[in-house]
Amino acid sequence: MDLEQISEILTRLEQHETRAARTLNMVPSENSMSALAKLPMLLDLHHRYFFNDGAEDEPWEFRGVQELSSLETELARPLLRELAGAEFVNVRALSGLNLMTLTLSALGGPPGSTVMLLSRAQGGHYATASVAARLGLKVCYATGPDAHTVDETQLAETLRAHQPGLVYIDQSNALFPLGVEPLARAVQREAPNALLHIDASHWMGLVLGRQLPNPLAEGAHSFGGSTHKTFPGPQKAIFATNRRELFERFRATQQYMVSSHHFGATVSLALALLEFKHCRGEQYAAQVVLNTRCFGAALDRLGLELDGKERGFSAGHQLWVRTRASGVDAFTASQRLFDAGIRTNAYPSLPGIPEPVLRVGLNEPTYHGLMADDMEELAGLFVAAILQTQPTEQLAGRVAALRARYRFPYRFPSDDPKLLEQAMRLVRLALTQPVE
Amino acid sequence: MDLEQISEILTRLEQHETRAARTLNMVPSENSMSALAKLPMLLDLHHRYFFNDGAEDEPWEFRGVQELSSLETELARPLLRELAGAEFVNVRALSGLNLMTLTLSALGGPPGSTVMLLSRAQGGHYATASVAARLGLKVCYATGPDAHTVDETQLAETLRAHQPGLVYIDQSNALFPLGVEPLARAVQREAPNALLHIDASHWMGLVLGRQLPNPLAEGAHSFGGSTHKTFPGPQKAIFATNRRELFERFRATQQYMVSSHHFGATVSLALALLEFKHCRGEQYAAQVVLNTRCFGAALDRLGLELDGKERGFSAGHQLWVRTRASGVDAFTASQRLFDAGIRTNAYPSLPGIPEPVLRVGLNEPTYHGLMADDMEELAGLFVAAILQTQPTEQLAGRVAALRARYRFPYRFPSDDPKLLEQAMRLVRLALTQPVE
The missing domain is CATH 3.40.640.10 (Type I PLP-dependent aspartate aminotransferase-like (Major domain))
Known part of the structure; x- marks a missing residue:
């Protein structure tokens, strides 16, 4: 067959993987893994x-x-x-x-x-x-x-x-x-x-x-x-x-x-x-809850409307953000966030909420390593993206930089030279199946 | 954590992958893929x-x-x-x-x-x-x-x-x-x-x-x-x-x-x-049926008892082999084949058969590239393994050599230098997520 076609698909996958590495995924029902x-x-x-x-x-x-x-x-x-x-x-x-x-x-x-x-x-x-x-x-x-x-x-x-x-x-x-x-x-x-x-x-x-x-x-x-x-x-x-x-x-x-x-x-x-x-799974779990609360509070301070404020916004990983009061429909907000490198859920409805809403999770950003101290900065980027108060490209660069600040704190260190070499050898074996 | 433990598991996976590359998998319900x-x-x-x-x-x-x-x-x-x-x-x-x-x-x-x-x-x-x-x-x-x-x-x-x-x-x-x-x-x-x-x-x-x-x-x-x-x-x-x-x-x-x-x-x-x-999927499919019939006939000539003989043994990818007449229980036969690098199904019963039976598929060996001309040789190895007429290690070597005769004829050529390089780059990206 024409190898160009498969090569082009691999290029597309590579482009997506590169973009993903510059992205903060805040979809509560997803996570990445080792x-x-x-x-x-x-x-x-x-x-x-x-x-x-x-x-x-x-x-x-x-x-x-x-x-x-x-x-x-x-x-x-x-x-x-x-x-x-x-x-x-x-x-x-x-x-x-x-x-x-x-x-x-x-x-x-x-x-x-x-x-x-x-x-x-x-x-x-x-x-x-x-x-x-x-x-x-x-x-x-x-x-x-x-x-x-x-x-x-x-x-x-x-x-x-x-x-x-x-x-x-x-x-x-x-x-x-x-x-x-x-x-x-x-x-x-x-x-x-x-x-x-x-x-x-x-x-x-x-x-x-x-x-x-x-x-x-x-x-x-x-x-x-x-x-x-x-x-x-x-x-x-x-x-x-x-x-x-x-x-x-x-x-x-x-x-x-x-x-x-x-x-x-x-x-x-x-x-x-x-x-x-x-690799400190318990610490990750504690950090998820802490980050979620901090991020909720930071969004609130920046003027977004969140559910559950009276109970601290969340006791888990989810936050529900109503954007209509800020003059932006949740689906538009989700698109703007996406363009700035932040993936969220836009939901047509959530329990008790009569408008489309952003469902946001701190689980994956926490898995990437983000700490409570980063939540203020992340909230700033989040709000700026929704309200378009900064150029999208600049925001995307800052999101990527925030993510790049950490290196897999709750993972096996897959960039450890010895492990990486072993992993790459295993993959090469799977791809080529050489026989001695 | 102790990186030795994960490294040991990767080593185990690598050993299995190496063994698998020397194996003919003849389980009808399995196949490998690109x-x-x-x-x-x-x-x-x-x-x-x-x-x-x-x-x-x-x-x-x-x-x-x-x-x-x-x-x-x-x-x-x-x-x-x-x-x-x-x-x-x-x-x-x-x-x-x-x-x-x-x-x-x-x-x-x-x-x-x-x-x-x-x-x-x-x-x-x-x-x-x-x-x-x-x-x-x-x-x-x-x-x-x-x-x-x-x-x-x-x-x-x-x-x-x-x-x-x-x-x-x-x-x-x-x-x-x-x-x-x-x-x-x-x-x-x-x-x-x-x-x-x-x-x-x-x-x-x-x-x-x-x-x-x-x-x-x-x-x-x-x-x-x-x-x-x-x-x-x-x-x-x-x-x-x-x-x-x-x-x-x-x-x-x-x-x-x-x-x-x-x-x-x-x-x-x-x-x-x-x-x-x-990559010639139709040719693969035709070859599966041909190989299955040829392999059935070859086993029959070597004295094994197969169902469906009157209709040419099979019109698809499966063969049912009764080993008891050869003095070997199907589960024992399956173990001996496994030791020689051939994976089959030992079934407690199949329709109309009052004894344990080997369910064998030619789909994956065909996917590896084996042709009708190879079926006589494969049948010889198969029967020798069951009857233990040759040393297991020697049989395993011959099985690996038979498999190594072909290189993925129905696949994208994953060992093509350009595709392999692209694939390895993609894997390295997934493993290390470097950020420019």
Whole structure:
């Protein structure tokens, strides 16, 4: 074929990668991750299946990575058990929504059963009710007086009246994490046969980094979520519980809903967990929350309108910025920020907000290394971009400089000469497969 | 952290990659793919979401890869439309089972509806009935007198009696593809309101490579499947139809069952489709079928017992080898082959076979470049490994030499100096993110 075409595509990818390295990504549901930890996806192992689950006496039907499977059983799982404070974990779901489907399937009861979800007005995920309905589950909701609160009376009455088999709480548009402990107490009191599962996708890095209470310690029967929002890992998802019976139910469902569990991503997850444990993941998590609060306060001082001001703007990684009062529609603001090298979410609506809004996350800038002291400067750039008070190109240069101030403080040092040489050798091997 | 630990893991990955480059992988449900086409998974784009679907006027909520999204809309989709002979395609499912869940959800009707599946005794996939049941669907089966045949009378009677809304045919343990045309005729005659969907996961490379009839041309309403079995692509899946209404139903379901569609894998798929079109994918597909038949005949001449002998052993990529008559259990045979550098599937059972059996695929050896002339030699190595008539190490050396005889004939030449340099520069950029 004409090699020009593939070469041009590689050039386009290179241009995007170069731009990305000059960008601050402030999308709460995204994160970057260790480049070294992504290497497994480039290798032969990426293509290989297996169904074995770590039992010594289980015969190997698919043998492609039997020699590497311990990277799941003896690295990913023990690390996750430790970080998640759980006796039983499963790392085979492919994504957050895949995990949601598995969890509702495994724990939600047969078609016709009732599950309780968090209302979207209280930050529940957009897809959960549709997935539940498609599984034949009936749905009731926990609701509340505002975007950040569940009404305890309504919760108790609904639990009592509907007696759901599963309460699935998936706060995803959220400034303040719902306390799991009062939820667990209500479930235990009003619907004692119900299971309580926390979908902590958005909070995962903060939970594993011990900035938020562990849902299992607070009384949830299980928790899980994707590994690429506040947790700086691959597109994957995890399930954790201390109850063997729930683990086995989940595992039985996973076996028919996920066959190839994308072992390349599993090994990436193992490396990301290792990195999180050894490269100051807890400090990263604490810094996310601190940076978020500081950035919210700085935006507020500069005159932007933010939700949750009375409670300190956020107790996690998200901020919700209303730009209309500043005379700029959120979608326009998002475009201007993008042009200046800052990626945010423009949302048509968020709970309790009657206008398009910017959903902003400090998780990835924090992962790049930004500290509380940088938030004032970042807020200045952010506001200048929205209000166009400085030339875009100049702003973009300052954003790039701010990002370049730090070098992967929570990563394996992939620019360490020895590691880099080893990584490059591995990549060259994958690309050329020389045979001695 | 201690860099030794990560360095040791990289060494382990390198050792595996080196071994893999000396291996012939003969697992029918796996394939390798272009190393260049895997590069996107290493980049910033891997971490980014979007929900946009290519409409010009749709505002961008998630902007991370808006500048690259045309690699889906203007590269992957048109290529797939062309190769799949379909007006409408969707490339957002994450895996074959994820696609199966989406398809049954979108086309199977609400809970309580009936779907017809291919019985496992006729090669149907192990998971389909469980997924359908979990979606609240009632299941009836197409069955037949042997592993390779659907009984037309039984099919007609069952269609007439059950009037399924969807007939989902997913032949996965199969030597001979079922003809779609007679299935479509029966469905049209006996259950004219039913949709016919073909899950062509195992056959995908042979369908896109025009070695098997296109299911849509034969009367199926839609088809789809994973892209990493006979098709040498990423862990992903595709859906194709000529009916706008079915495309829209699929799309509506996909929107709540898959949010992040793993854009890195989507770009990999785009590159794999480009490569398949321009690097003689049709010739690869023809060679798979030829190699499979030749390898079957060669094993037969050397005294192994294979199914389907009366029909030429196979009309696709799979062979089923019974080893017990040669005095070796299939799991032992699989271990001995593995030790000699040949990966196969040992299956506890396959349709119509009352003993463990080796399921063997010629797809990946063909992708490496092996030709019909090599099949005699490969069969000799295969049998010698099973019967241990030559020292294992010597066999492994000969397997590696056989593989090394060819250099990626159906790939972008990733060892072309200019492309390799460009690829390595891109990887170094991802690993070090230098800022000018």
